Amino acid sequence: MSKKENLNQWFYETMLKIRLFEEKIIDVYARGLMPGLAHLYIGEEAVATGACATLEPSDYITSTHRGHGHCIAKGGDLNKMMAELFGKKTGYCRGKGGSMHIADTSIGILGANGVVGGGIPIATGAALSSKLRKSNQVTICFFGDAASNQGSFHESINFASVHKLPVIYVVENNQFGISVHQSRHQNIQDIADRAVAYGIEGKVIDGNDVLAVKDAVGQAVAKARSGEGPSIIECKTYRWRGHHEGDPNQGARYRDPKEIDDWKKKCPIARFEKYLKSEHGYTDETFKATRAKIQQLIEDAVEFARSSPEPDLEVALQDVYYEGGRN
Amino acid sequence: MAQMKLVEALNSALREEMERDERVFVLGEDVGLYGGIFGVTQGLYKQFGPERVIDTPISEAAIAGAAVGAAVTGMRPVAEIMFIDFITIAMDQLVNQAAKMCYMFGGNVSVPMVIRVPAGTGRSAAAQHSQSLEAWLMHIPGLKVVCPSTPYDAKGLLKSAIRDDNPVVFIENKITYNLSGEVPDEDYTIPIGKADIKREGQDVTLLATGNMVHYSLKAADELQQEGISCEVIDPRTLRPIDYETIINSVVKTSRLAIVQEACRTAGPGCEFAATVQERAFDYLDAPIIQIAGMDVPIPFNPKLEKTVVPSVEQIVREVKALF
Numbered sequence: 001m002s003k004k005e006n007l008n009q010w011f012y013e014t015m016l017k018i019r020l021f022e023e024k025i026i027d028v029y030a031r032g033l034m035p036g037l038a039h040l041y042i043g044e045e046a047v048a049t050g051a052c053a054t055l056e057p058s059d060y061i062t063s064t065h066r067g068h069g070h071c072i073a074k075g076g077d078l079n080k081m082m083a084e085l086f087g088k089k090t091g092y093c094r095g096k097g098g099s100m101h102i103a104d105t106s107i108g109i110l111g112a113n114g115v116v117g118g119g120i121p122i123a124t125g126a127a128l129s130s131k132l133r134k135s136n137q138v139t140i141c142f143f144g145d146a147a148s149n150q151g152s153f154h155e156s157i158n159f160a161s162v163h164k165l166p167v168i169y170v171v172e173n174n175q176f177g178i179s180v181h182q183s184r185h186q187n188i189q190d191i192a193d194r195a196v197a198y199g200i201e202g203k204v205i206d207g208n209d210v211l212a213v214k215d216a217v218g219q220a221v222a223k224a225r226s227g228e229g230p231s232i233i234e235c236k237t238y239r240w241r242g243h244h245e246g247d248p249n250q251g252a253r254y255r256d257p258k259e260i261d262d263w264k265k266k267c268p269i270a271r272f273e274k275y276l277k278s279e280h281g282y283t284d285e286t287f288k289a290t291r292a293k294i295q296q297l298i299e300d301a302v303e304f305a306r307s308s309p310e311p312d313l314e315v316a317l318q319d320v321y322y323e324g325g326r327n
Numbered sequence: 328m329a330q331m332k333l334v335e336a337l338n339s340a341l342r343e344e345m346e347r348d349e350r351v352f353v354l355g356e357d358v359g360l361y362g363g364i365f366g367v368t369q370g371l372y373k374q375f376g377p378e379r380v381i382d383t384p385i386s387e388a389a390i391a392g393a394a395v396g397a398a399v400t401g402m403r404p405v406a407e408i409m410f411i412d413f414i415t416i417a418m419d420q421l422v423n424q425a426a427k428m429c430y431m432f433g434g435n436v437s438v439p440m441v442i443r444v445p446a447g448t449g450r451s452a453a454a455q456h457s458q459s460l461e462a463w464l465m466h467i468p469g470l471k472v473v474c475p476s477t478p479y480d481a482k483g484l485l486k487s488a489i490r491d492d493n494p495v496v497f498i499e500n501k502i503t504y505n506l507s508g509e510v511p512d513e514d515y516t517i518p519i520g521k522a523d524i525k526r527e528g529q530d531v532t533l534l535a536t537g538n539m540v541h542y543s544l545k546a547a548d549e550l551q552q553e554g555i556s557c558e559v560i561d562p563r564t565l566r567p568i569d570y571e572t573i574i575n576s577v578v579k580t581s582r583l584a585i586v587q588e589a590c591r592t593a594g595p596g597c598e599f600a601a602t603v604q605e606r607a608f609d610y611l612d613a614p615i616i617q618i619a620g621m622d623v624p625i626p627f628n629p630k631l632e633k634t635v636v637p638s639v640e641q642i643v644r645e646v647k648a649l650f
């Protein structure tokens with residue numbers, strides 16, 4: 001379902017795609033089918049979904065190590081994503097990037113990023129480029145609460161502010177940088193407050209409410225497109241899993257299980273289902289049907305990934321320099 | 328003697344130095360409550376508290392810089408940068424500040440700090456979490472660069488690094504963390520700048536660091552079966568380099584193969600090869616070879632990852648070709 005035809009259905013399907021894609025990762029990772037690191041986004045689906053709902057295909061995003069949700073919401077191909085996670089030749093990066101480095105510039109995904117804060121200047125540069133090219137594109141820059149302590153955050157936002165660049169800094173405040181709670185990594189509660197220091201607007205919203213995310217980011221996007229410069233939108237949310245799938249006991253070393261349970265009760269998908277039921281006449285049957293449809297897409301993606309060939313060894317030596325593109 | 332893993336050897340070095348000297352403290356991302364993502368600082372937070380085992384924000388420039396500032400004012404910080412790849416963010420403080428101060432200020436300032444950095448491949452962590460950037464650091468006068476390969480060396484060298492009055496970058500090969508070995512119960516140090524002969528031999532010298540020491544030792548076993556006797560040397564310190572031990576070995580064996588995970592161009596091997604040929608040219612019976620990582624970023628796929636760094640098989644093959 002496309003955004004333009006039926007936005008509510010798109011919200012629902014997109015959040016479910018992210019959720020079921022990642023629930024599948026839990027399984028394949030545990031079975032050793034996926035090498036490397038898997039940082040899951042479960043619980044935070046409303047942020048990527050609400051934010052990307054406001055974008056055109058030609059607009060840009062920069063993503064993070066926790067990037068599957070951003071990629072799916074921006075229109076990433078599930079087969080190529082899953083194949084990349086498996087390290088296969090048919091993956092987005094020919095098996096050379098993995099979970100932390102998926103990119104698809106044809107739909108404006110300028111890359112997940114293994115370096116915390118690494119995407120923030122890149123988003124700023126993409127916005128600078130749009131301004132110079134007068135292309136009317138905007139960029140959404142996703143990053144976590146802990147990334148807002150990098151110099152790259154402060155330097156970039158100041159830069160963007162001074163040059164009125166069309167970029168929206170979307171903070172996914174899930175309250176932790178690995179094991180360190182926000183209260184132990186910064187002396188503020190709202191990262192959006194930092195906007196004041198750069199003379200731009202900052203807003204705090206409920207990141208588990210897809211409609212609120214869409215509204216706030218949508219306004220910031222409109223502002224950016226009309227030449228009024230950048231904004232910070234801070235989305236309060238929570239990651240249900242450990243920092244990555246290898247994090248012992250899903251992060252129980254530094255988190256109270258009760259806290260995790262409380263946040264599970266605020267599930268962005270369950271919440272949106274409630275809304276669809278009461279405001280748009282959805283029924284459990286429609287949810288079930290949608291879920292089955294999405295689940296099938298995920299199973300297909302796994303089958304595609306599983307049956308795809310490994311990259312030939314010479315692929316390791318290619319692409320150090322650009323050879324004109326491969327797609 | 329106790330049998331312990333390299334990660335435990337590092338942990339006990341930190342613990343003992345913190346017990347011995349109140350000026351020693353640890354800072355870095357997730358080093359406290361979590362005990363470090365590779366477990367090197369496990370238990371220290373509990374024993375020494377949050378003032379001496381500091382969980383920092385994700386701010387590598389500030390972590391390195393805070394270590395510099397603390398070091399010049401009487402403390403002995405041991406900072407952890409979670410992966411060597413992120414040392415790039417800390418480079419100004421390390422290269423332009425820490426490494427220069429003693430010299431620039433006429434020898435009046437000491438910067439007794441350690442930056443610990445996990446490095447290397449083997450975990451499918453891809454291009455931004457797998458690099459071997461030691462050559463960047465070796466290039467800087469004023470820094471010392473240490474790179475142990477066994478639990479015994481790791482503990483003794485970390486103690487020396489902490490007691491040193493200069494900035495030391497301490498490179499820990501991730502794959503060696505779980506390697507076990509004997510470590511003395513009593514306090515000991517290993518001098519910085521002293522190589523170790525890990526295996527004696529007659530026919531060829533293999534010079535290797537980190538995990539490549541272990542690959543070279545395996546290759547030496549195989550080569551022995553074919554009648555080639557390898558001497559395996561671990562320089563242990565990459566700046567300053569113990570050329571005496573290396574040259575003496577090459578004078579004896581007449582052949583040198585450098586084995587490194589770092590990519591080849593302008594890597595550590597270039598330094599070794601250049602200096603050895605300058606000082607021992609007349610003793611060499613074959614060109615010095617570098618068995619090095621390929622000049623590519625590290626790929627994610629585990630099979631590709633393996634192909635871009637040296638293997639035991641490759642070492643055996645290339646060393647055999649010297650005869």
Ligand SMILES: Cc1ncc(C[n+]2csc(CCOP(=O)(O)OP(=O)(O)O)c2C)c(N)n1
Nearest residue numbers: 066114115116144145146147176177178413
């Ligand atoms: C420059 C840098 N430092 C450290 C790391 C290791 N690391 C990966 S994710 C992470 C925590 C990031 O927290 P946050 O930005 O809040 O994002 P979240 O993981 O919560 O989504 C850390 C410390 C890294 N990848 N890059």
